[in-house]
Amino acid sequence: MAPSLFIRSVDASSAAAWERMRRELWPAEPDDHKEEVARFLSGKQKREEEVLIAFTPDEIPIGFIELSIRPYAEGCRSEKVAYIEGLFVEKRMRKEGAGAALVKAAEEWGRAHGCMEIASDTEIENESSIAAHKAFGFDEVMRVVCFRKDL
Numbered sequence: 313m314a315p316s317l318f319i320r321s322v323d324a325s326s327a328a329a330w331e332r333m334r335r336e337l338w339p340a341e342p343d344d345h346k347e348e349v350a351r352f353l354s355g356k357q358k359r360e361e362e363v364l365i366a367f368t369p370d371e372i373p374i375g376f377i378e379l380s381i382r383p384y385a386e387g388c389r390s391e392k393v394a395y396i397e398g399l400f401v402e403k404r405m406r407k408e409g410a411g412a413a414l415v416k417a418a419e420e421w422g423r424a425h426g427c428m429e430i431a432s433d434t435e436i437e438n439e440s441s442i443a444a445h446k447a448f449g450f451d452e453v454m455r456v457v458c459f460r461k462d463l
């Protein structure tokens with residue numbers, strides 16, 4: 313655990329760092345990220361969501377976690393589940409406890425919103441994320457294959 317990290321909700325001052333790290337995690341079109349960041353900061357989201365940023369003691373943003381509340385999540389028993397939509401720590405700062413600190417803050421956010429469970433997912437080949445989730449205390453509940461077809 314990294315006791316010297318600070319975890320805070322994203323705001324206008326950390327939005328650019330969130331967008332940059334988001335682009336690294338999900339390398340889509342830059343505009344998609346801009347729109348998503350603007351949408352979140354406008355406070356006009358339709359469901360409960362949160363974005364937490366991890367900062368070093370000298371205020372450098374080094375990771376983020378995106379959260380929502382889902383009415384259903386695979387393997388869960390409750391109907392209000394805190395969900396990790398995205399989790400990222402800068403490469404040079406990995407394996408120093410930042411991921412665990414973000415997940416701990418996410419758990420607190422979930423509890424504060426009345427959730428009894430927290431859930432997450434990752435790609436089947438993302439071995440380091442799977443190992444980290446297990447170290448964070450998650451149980452693996454299912455492996456899925458996704459399909460698509462043009463209509």
Ligand SMILES: CC(C)(COP(=O)(O)OP(=O)(O)OC[C@H]1O[C@@H](n2cnc3c(N)ncnc32)[C@H](O)[C@@H]1OP(=O)(O)O)[C@@H](O)C(=O)NCCC(=O)NCCS
Pocket residue numbers: 337397398399400401402405406407408409410411412413433434435438439440441443444445447448
């Ligand atoms: C997954 C990720 C967020 C973990 O962040 P992190 O800051 O390195 O995690 P921590 O340092 O808090 O590690 C927590 C635990 O996971 C373990 N862990 C982390 N990375 C690991 C790896 N590559 N292999 C094995 N175990 C790993 C740590 O050893 C630690 O276990 P411990 O508590 O028993 O010591 C980070 O690797 C990352 O950003 N990866 C790229 C993005 C990604 O895959 N995100 C998840 C899917 S959205």
